[in-house]
Amino acid sequence: MKPVRIYLELCRVSNLPTIWINTLAACLLSGNWQLKKIFLLLLGFSLMYCGGMAMNDWLDADMDRQTRPDRPIPSGRIGADEARICWLSLFAVSLCLFFAAGGYIAFCAAVILLLFITTYNLGHGLSPLAAIPMAGCRFMIYMISGIVCAGKPNLVLVLLAAVQFGYILYLTIKARREKENGQIISQIPLFLAGVPLVDGVAMALTMGIVWLLAGFAGGIATLAAQAKIRGD
Numbered sequence: 172m173k174p175v176r177i178y179l180e181l182c183r184v185s186n187l188p189t190i191w192i193n194t195l196a197a198c199l200l201s202g203n204w205q206l207k208k209i210f211l212l213l214l215g216f217s218l219m220y221c222g223g224m225a226m227n228d229w230l231d232a233d234m235d236r237q238t239r240p241d242r243p244i245p246s247g248r249i250g251a252d253e254a255r256i257c258w259l260s261l262f263a264v265s266l267c268l269f270f271a272a273g274g275y276i277a278f279c280a281a282v283i284l285l286l287f288i289t290t291y292n293l294g295h296g297l298s299p300l301a302a303i304p305m306a307g308c309r310f311m312i313y314m315i316s317g318i319v320c321a322g323k324p325n326l327v328l329v330l331l332a333a334v335q336f337g338y339i340l341y342l343t344i345k346a347r348r349e350k351e352n353g354q355i356i357s358q359i360p361l362f363l364a365g366v367p368l369v370d371g372v373a374m375a376l377t378m379g380i381v382w383l384l385a386g387f388a389g390g391i392a393t394l395a396a397q398a399k400i401r402g403d
Contacts, residue, residue, distance in 0.1 A: 176400075177243050177248050177249050178249075178257065179400055180242070180243050180400055180401070181224070181225050181228055181242075181243045181249060181257065182220075182221035182222075182224045182225050182261075183221075183224040183400070183401070184221065184396065184400060185393065185396035185397040185399065185400040185401065186220070186363055186393060186396075186397075187217055187220065187221075187396070188389045188390075188392035188393045189363060189364075189366040189367055190213075190216050190220050190312070191217070191389065192366070192367035192370045192371070192385060192386060192388075192389035193216075193312045193313070193335070193366070193367070193370060194209070194212050194213050194216050194312060194316055195209070195370075195385065196331065196370035196371075196373060196374050196385075197312060197313040197317060197320075197328060197332075198212065198316050198319075199374060199378065199382075200325075200327050200328055200331065200374065200377060200378075201316060201317050201320035201324070201325065201328060202320075202321055202325060203320055203321040203322075204320040205320070208272050208273070208319050208320055209320075211268050211269075211271055211319075212269075212272055212315070212316055214265075214268055215265045215268035215269045215272065216265075216312055216315075218261045218262075218264055218265035218268065219261070219262065219265040219281070219284060219285070221258075222258040222259075222260075222261030222262040222265060222288075223258070223288040223291075223292065223308070225257045225258035225261065226258040226262075226288070226289070226292050227291075227292045228242055228243065228244055229244065229251060229254040229255055229258060230292050230293065232244040232245055232251060232254075234296065262285060265281070266281055266282070266285070269281035269315065269319075272319045273315070273318055273319035277315060277318050277319050280311065280314060280315045280318055281315060283311060284311040284312075284315065286304075287304040287305075287307040287308045287311060288304075288308055290304040291304040291305045291308070295347075299344065299347055301343075302340050302343035302344050302347070303340065305339060305340075305343045306335075306336045306337070306339040306340040306343065307336070308339075309332075309335045309336060309338075309339045309366075310332045310333070310335065310336045313328045313329070313331060313332035313335070314328070316328070327373075327377060331369075331370070331373045334369060334373075335366065335369055335370075338365075338366065338369060339366070342359060342362050342363065345358070345359065345362070346359045360393075360394075360397045361394070363393060363397075364390040364391075364393040364394045364397075365390060366389075366390075366393075367385070367386045367387075367388075367389025367390045367393065368386045368389075369386070370385070370386050370389070371383045371384070371385055371386015371389070371390075372386060374386070
């Protein structure tokens with residue numbers, strides 16, 4: 172049995188706090204939420220994210236043997252077949268969770284999210300346009316949360332989703348340029364920690380300044396996790 176840490180590295184769990192704050196903000200800003208639905212969404216998005224990261228490493232294994240030999244698959248710490256089973260299982264369970272949270276419509280929206288993930292993973296090494304489905308993944312967190320919690324996303328959620336879409340689009344393009352330029356020390360992990368801050372500002376403006384603390388907490392948690400497990 173593989174040590175748990177190998178799977179945590181494969182799934183790049185250090186960035187999960189950004190997903191959690193995205194989900195929390197989306198649910199609270201929807202105006203109609205339940206703890207059960209928030210829990211199902213948090214778990215569903217976490218598993219979908221981890222599945223996407225594992226799939227990314229699985230698809231990039233040959234390239235990573237040259238550029239990132241320390242990653243779980245090229246280093247030989249986990250086999251390609253095990254990684255494939257991992258991401259397939261995570262995707263399957265996450266889709267079930269979205270169905271449980273919001274029924275058929277939420278399930279269909281989650282399938283769109285999965286298509287964005289797959290499109291990015293298949294195309295990120297081929298075209299800079301792959302940054303668009305990557306940003307679309309973040310956008311769908313807010314759309315799915317709005318559907319599950321309130322039947323449909325409201326204007327506030329759409330605006331916040333659009334801001335995060337732009338932020339992730341910028342980060343993805345920046346990461347690509349860093350890689351092309353052979354930059355040794357990446358700034359991307361630091362910028363990723365800023366994702367929850369955007370949610371914190373949105374919650375502070377709509378629900379009270381105290382909610383800014385949630386954004387800061389998410390950013391700090393991301394940086395702390397990245398100190399243990401790389402998130403890029």
